[in-house]
Amino acid sequence: MKEQIISLAERIASLKDRIETEEATKNAFVMPFLQALGYDVFNPLEVIPEFIADQSTKKGEKVDYCILKEDDPIMIIECKNWKENLNLHNTQLERYFAFTKAKFGILTNGIEYYFYTDLEEVNKMDTIPFLKINFENLKDQDFTHLNKFHKSEFNVEQIFDSASELKYLNAIKAYFEHELNTPSADFVRFFTKQVYQGKITEKVAHQFTSIVKKAINTKINETINQRLNSALNTQNIEQKEEVNAQENLSPDEIIIDQDNEKGTVTTQEEIDGYHAIVDILNGIVDEEHIAYRDTKSYFGVLFDDNNRQPICRLYLNNRSKKYIGIFDEDKNEEKYQISKIAHIYKYSKEIIKAAEKYLTVETE
Numbered sequence: 001m002k003e004q005i006i007s008l009a010e011r012i013a014s015l016k017d018r019i020e021t022e023e024a025t026k027n028a029f030v031m032p033f034l035q036a037l038g039y040d041v042f043n044p045l046e047v048i049p050e051f052i053a054d055q056s057t058k059k060g061e062k063v064d065y066c067i068l069k070e071d072d073p074i075m076i077i078e079c080k081n082w083k084e085n086l087n088l089h090n091t092q093l094e095r096y097f098a099f100t101k102a103k104f105g106i107l108t109n110g111i112e113y114y115f116y117t118d119l120e121e122v123n124k125m126d127t128i129p130f131l132k133i134n135f136e137n138l139k140d141q142d143f144t145h146l147n148k149f150h151k152s153e154f155n156v157e158q159i160f161d162s163a164s165e166l167k168y169l170n171a172i173k174a175y176f177e178h179e180l181n182t183p184s185a186d187f188v189r190f191f192t193k194q195v196y197q198g199k200i201t202e203k204v205a206h207q208f209t210s211i212v213k214k215a216i217n218t219k220i221n222e223t224i225n226q227r228l229n230s231a232l233n234t235q236n237i238e239q240k241e242e243v244n245a246q247e248n249l250s251p252d253e254i255i256i257d258q259d260n261e262k263g264t265v266t267t268q269e270e271i272d273g274y275h276a277i278v279d280i281l282n283g284i285v286d287e288e289h290i291a292y293r294d295t296k297s298y299f300g301v302l303f304d305d306n307n308r309q310p311i312c313r314l315y316l317n318n319r320s321k322k323y324i325g326i327f328d329e330d331k332n333e334e335k336y337q338i339s340k341i342a343h344i345y346k347y348s349k350e351i352i353k354a355a356e357k358y359l360t361v362e363t364e
Helices: 002-018 022-036 090-098 140-147 156-181 185-195 202-230 268-280 341-363
Strands: 047-052 062-069 072-079 104-108 112-116 131-134 290-294 299-303 310-315 322-327 333-338
Touching: 002 022, 002 140, 022 062, 022 072, 072 090, 090 104, 090 112, 131 140, 131 156, 156 202, 185 202, 202 268, 202 341, 268 290, 268 299, 268 310, 268 341, 310 333, 310 341, 322 341, 333 341
Parallel strands: 072 104
Antiparallel strands: 047 062, 062 072, 104 112, 112 131, 290 299, 299 310, 310 322, 322 333
């Protein structure tokens, strides 16, 4: 399934600008997605297109797809053109949900998938999805979540039980992220009361807004650095090693072959290096635009998961000398020797500059 999902994501990126209609979106993006989940889209005993979801007061209502298990509806899918904003269309799916036996509803434009159920009130679809998947920004945990909806793994009770935790976990994360960027009055007041003994006037609250924001972000960064440093081996063994010839190729010459990279093992040290780079780019590049691809030769950090938009590479595995390679405006790679992950921060300016050039291209 993971390979099919990754392949579909690449297909979406290359085809979406040529897709004009909702029907084309369904054929090119949504049906392959259902196939990746193990469902036979051409078998009406598994997938029913244009499934009737009539209301008592309105006839002829049809949802785009209904997935069956043992003749019972388990999921309904409402589709929109890939250009559509899904946040404007959940009421339609909500109507269908109320008049079917399906426990889960999916709203999609072929790129984003919003998963709904009835956590708040039985047989009434929640207004907030418990899971969102974006094919333009796939994360490792997305494959774990999607696997639960695979035909071979589907279990209503298990998904419903995990949906509650997932929904509120995501909601709290989103709330906390918002407060980190733009602290609310209540958020600032809570922390101010813990350290300030005087009366919290409007002037004091204004002063502490920036202090609270800075304090929390600084503490998060310190915690990350402490965890990185504690996990590193400070010894630097000086031995010569022949550099793989592929490393000298330009980024445009290298196409990662997923089949050839099946033996690659992503180490914790590489993940720690990736998080250090994300930390450096915090506030400059949204994390959703930063991705990585691991190969046998190097660990690459990319902008928008595009192999032709490299930010840097880490050369860490089975090496007596470790390097970070950073790309300039002409995509030439310059390598810097590092003895531990924390040394990546020495090259923050270079990493930021390497990423900023893609922001300029995106804006244009």
